[in-house]
Amino acid sequence: MSSTSVLGGVVRRREDPALIQGGGRYTDDVKLAGTAHAAFVRSPFAHANVLSVDTSAAEAMDGVLAVYTAADVEHLGPLVAQVPVGALRPLLNNGTVKHVGEAVAMVVAVDPYVARDAADAVDVDYDALPAVVDLKHSLSDEMLVHGDMESNTLISWTGPFGADADALAAVKAGIDEQKSRDDVVVVSQEMINQRLIPVPIEPRSVLADYQIGYGRFDVYSSTQIPSALAGAIGKYFGMALNQVTVKAMEVGGGFGCKLNVYNDEVLVAFASKQLGCPVKWTETRREAANSTIQGRGWIATATMTGTTDGEILGFELDGIADMGAYSQNFTVAIPFLGVFVGSGQYSFPTHWKMDCVTTHTMTTDAYRGAGRPEAAYYLERILDMYSRKIGMDPAEVRRKNYIPASEFPGAVSPMGFPMDTGDYEANLDAALESAGWSGLLAERDAARAEGRHVGVGIATYVEVCGFGPSGLVDLGFSWAEYQMPSAFNGSSLVRVHPDGSATVSIGTGPSGQGHQTTWAQIVGDGLGMDVDRIRVIHGDTEEAPPSIGTFGSRSAAVDGSACYEATQKVQAKAARIAAHLLEASEDDIEFADGGAHVAGTDSSVGWDEIAKAAYQPHVLPEGMEGGLEAHAIFSPGNATWPFGTHIAMVEVDAATGDVRLLRYIGMDDCGNVISPMIVDGQIHGGIAQGVGQAMFEDAVYDMDGNLLSASLVDYILPTAVDLPSFELGRTVTPTDINPLGVKGIGEAGTIGAAQTVVNAVVDALESLGVTHIDMPLRPQRVWQAIQDAQA
């Protein structure tokens, strides 16, 4: 990299002036003349036969343009899913509906109010059936969610990865053998990792504009995966990829829930094509709760076997994960991500099994962390219980069982995955020092002496993100349904304009991650050009080279690397041009201060002159092509494995069960840092969401499959008033799998946080005999746990 590196410097987010002044342009802000509006008729039952759908009253209403039922769209087939294990979602369902909120019919009208009135006027006759909601009930197959399937269990994921039944049994036998030793304790606990609703501030929104006569689509959608949506729409309507443009404008949060192609997106496009006018739909909060994917939803028993002096001999996880009614983009693959980090950053044998079952509830899929927070939760909770049982400092137990730094590079986790880089002990030490660990414990003990219930919790994590390599497609993780040959490449196009400014076009679909800033930094640094001269275009399939979008903490590590590599190609050509213009040797050209310099002289030429020359072939070196741009595809050799240590201090009012988070310390390692402010922001939001799961959030279904917490009155999100100022620090262990040395950081905070808080609360209540409380730790739960422990 050039000597003028802006990487790692504090750069203000370029996207913020528009966002904080109300100038940000979101999908719902796009107003096209003649736009019609859609509304959906949705099932109020979790499981019911649709006996009839009478659309006549709706159709007769003024301003209604069309009412579509299943018969109108059946020919398009079901909703695409990348991992099509399980039932696929019908675009509209007039047969047997499988969850509350399932779409039965779609109304299109001149405005959203009329559309809603007309949707309410569609008369659907249902014959309600009993619902399968409870995971153990589903697993029993006593009642089938889908009558035409043989079992509710869609797939079972096991670890170590790749081990056959015999090998798995051998791992299990090896752990079991240790359990009878005199110096060994076994700790086991069933725990719920509850379902969550993603709740981005901007709900999903889509506007499809089929252009009659031109035979093409412009689709605006609040999505994380514009290229995939373009591919799906092309496929549904038999159109070439170059006839479909998807633009993701500003996207106000996604957290994985916008990492699906949804039936509403396809249906709105269908209506636009049918009616020959733009059609828009923006979901309401209640629709977002019931009809946009949810996350988590596991129940599992974690068992830890170890010696009385802290040597862990085995970890076992056995549980059930809730897939909901239909498989969408990843669904069953989410718990599989848990397999990757099933043994954490530790070296002990691990035996892991999760049965993925279907239920009469909304689909689950990727929600910030996706499988990894769940896996880390079980591991770090049971490790904490084990530490308590043997009376050892939980930090020291972790230290004792880490994969040592000396094994990197080349470390392979007990789950069978090669990991890139790691130094877990150094990170732990940095966290303990930053928190003032022994002082913190002393402070806790002093508070306890006053009769207060204060607790300190610690948890460490390793996660896996920025997936590659390209060859993973052979494991079935292709994106062929979306006409994307691989989901594991980054792709970027860097162009220097004739005036010496530059544009980078990239296929990422950010929803608040700060790509406008980060890509400009990488390109500025890679070219040796002032960041202010660089424009970033993302989320637009017409402008950007094909790339799969933003999720799985992949953008910086994968697309960011592509960005960097494109700059290197451009800079190499610019160096040749500069050398020619300055009559110097190419080897002596250095880039800094807005142009190229001949090393050791004051001879220089600005980017404007270099660019001007690039577009005047006659002044270029003999045989050189005109133009100054390059495209690069980056295919990572592995995923990246960020890690960290989190520490929380809490106080519990034992009389009410009310938990207050007093301090939160995060020490994260994502390798090299491009923009510290953005990395910290990602960790902040991630921790807030992890704390949200630990303390507040809960998608509560009753046994009839009704979502009881479907509004923001009852689905409690963490807010600034509920959280202390986080105390963040970092260690830096660069990855060796990409040229920037960066690992993903989008999900790390969430992956580390929930168990940290629960460990702290259990610590606070230790003297009252509480050993575990299931999340969310709302006052009633905590109070009840105290009552139960005291009984």
Place this chain on the structure above:
Amino acid sequence: MYPRQFDYVAPSSLDEALAALDANPGAKVLAGGMSLLPMMKMRLLSPEMVVDIGRIGGLGDITDNGDSISIGALVTHAEVAASGLVQDHGAALATAASWTGDRQVRNRGTCCGSMAHADVAADQPVAALALGATMVVASSGGTREIAAADFFVDTLMSALEPGEILTEMRIPKVGAGTGSAYDKLGRRGGHTDYAVAGVAASVTCSNGSVSAATVAVTGVGSRPVLAAGVADALVGSDGSDAAVEAAAAHATDGIDVLEDLYGSVGYKTHLAQLFAARAVKAALAAAG
């Protein structure tokens, strides 16, 4: 998100507002809109007309009437919380207002709107009960007064009749020896959000014993309600911690405690008793 169609009027006088209500039996009064608008957007309520009282003069003040304080229909939660008069004579109400919703809600929502809305878990109605407030209600037929104790009828149902506007709430001024307090657990913990359970208490002490007490409970039943059992047990007692705790044990006597997402019957009963004790102790401390 998308309410049904409705007509909207914003009269500048009380008489016009009352006439609009009379002419449209399906009309609803709009004050701060913090509860009405969400209900309309969720189509839980679809009034044919909304009568916005926000432009009517003279309803936005907290006034000292000599023996009582009037809180006008447009006085916001934030204004109630910040009012020295309310803090002096009805600390329970000032506290309840300061713990209502978030900053935006407190800057828009009105105290009288909170009364009229009569949510089962609202904060300020119990303070009104404990303070012995009077609701002053106007209709085209004239004015009537309703005691707070008669005002909260059932879930989301007050004693207001169609065509009536709550123009002000009056609380009696108090002298030395009387104090009030409110304590609660909010749904998101601490004092934030609607009450899982909350208790307001007002007590008067003379000669070392409790001479009068009014206690009211919110969040646990179908409406904000007086806890007469607590008050009865307190009056005549010495106000010691033991006496207060014994009295607080009656917090849900006669109340049909209802379970919700935030608490079981047992938990809510426990909290009502806990906060009855905490609120009464704080009120006694304030009474001096």
